[in-house]
Amino acid sequence: MSPLREGGEPVTVTTAAGTAARLTHVTKSFGPQQVLDDISVDVAPGEFVTLLGASGCGKSTLLNLVAGLDAPTTGTIEVPGGRPALMFQEHALFPWLTAGKNIELALKMRGMPRADRTDEAERLLRLVRLRGAYTKRVHELSGGMRQRVALARALAQDSRLLLMDEPFAALDAITRDVLHEELTRVWSETNVAVLFVTHNVREAVRLAERVVLLSSRPGRVARQWEVGIPHPRRIEDADVAALSVEITEQLRGEIRRHGQH
Template identity: 80%
Template sequence: MTTTTLPPQPASAATGTDGATVPAARIDHVSKSFGRAGALTQVLDDVSVDVAPGEFVCLLGASGCGKSTLLNLVAGLDRPTSGTIEVPGSRPALMFQEHALFPWLTAGKNIELALRMRGVPRGERRAEAERLLELVRLKGAHGKRVHELSGGMRQRVAMARALAQDSGVLLMDEPFAALDAITRDVLHDELTRVWAETGLSVLFVTHNVREAVRLGQRVVLMSSRPGRVAREWTVDLPQPRRIEDTAVAELSVEITEQLRGEIRRHGQH
């Protein structure tokens, strides 16, 4: 097999005192519980994952295993009960399953809002929004309202808005789950292209095994609640990949068997 080539490492990637590259995101022995003392529900248990600069990591697991909770912790929307999370540089950008666009704003103005919050001068926002729309292949859509856009187009705008935050780390919480198969397939291609062009580090949450194998350089399987890292796979397949590729299908079968085992073990508890 041909090993996937990493996109160019961002120039801002930091190095430690020993010369080693510092991870773009580090999740170190993180646990998370909800509830009150005496009635706590543990969602995550001692999770450790590093995401290297420019790496695309897919976090895979059954519904309820804590994937989205972990992503929220990395995004800084909540704090772990124990353990640490480090994201050197700017705060991660976050893209949800729902596009979360403001319907009273145009596509371009949704992006410009993110640029304004980042501190981009007013006179520069329009041109930058146009550039980002072109990057996600929506050139000319600046003035379109949200209701005029298809589901796939809305997710492209959401991606452009996330990119407008100018973070080196992009967190994606099942962003294509609500789309039809063909639109999802097209956006897989677009995301892979944008990732390769920008050198972003991506942490992508999904419960779709084939999606994880198609997109990721590494697939991290979470156990059922409480979520733990059950196993990891390095995906040594060249990009671009197709969801129907034989090698993608074969690795997907292997991972699916492991996922089924985790679900069965959870059901016996």
């Protein structure tokens, strides 16, 4: 069933050849409050894009629209191959299941035969560098390990688009740094397209091929940057720092403009 706009009008959700996702003139309002205004963004197959903006600018709302968890008020969203995989800030693992069984549940929902699920779950755990963690319960895993399992579970959905909503925000700086490296490696090995929400400028620059800055509410595309810095990157790299300063100045300008209204 197609999602409906407010008022019952169908929303167009179609397939765009050559894209992982395409948003065209998307707006979103909750009652009288407009959250997003005229968002048009393409994500190419295998591209890593970060959505950056101040708190409350509509980043997570936009991600929910792409995920199909909500419908836009106007505009179209095109996602080839069905619903994308979604990874939240909280790992959302089922604590009564082992790490492997959490992944197997996603494989079951995908329709994979029971006989193949254990091997595939173990392969995905190896991909995120958690070999031997299949039988571990959630409470036995550190915060970083839980997010790795959540990433493996998202990859188990076999989508060509992975949506990530500030998945490392609750982690300490060292763990976050390690997971940046791991995510970059997994992305390069799987060639999955990633749309990653963050309010951390350096994180956005370290990870992405392209940074999209949203203005303060209502969220609009204020500016985009092609990063162009070869991997591997580090937070402290001079090129990462220089581009981060430029983007931060633009972000501060958006915040100041919002504060004047």
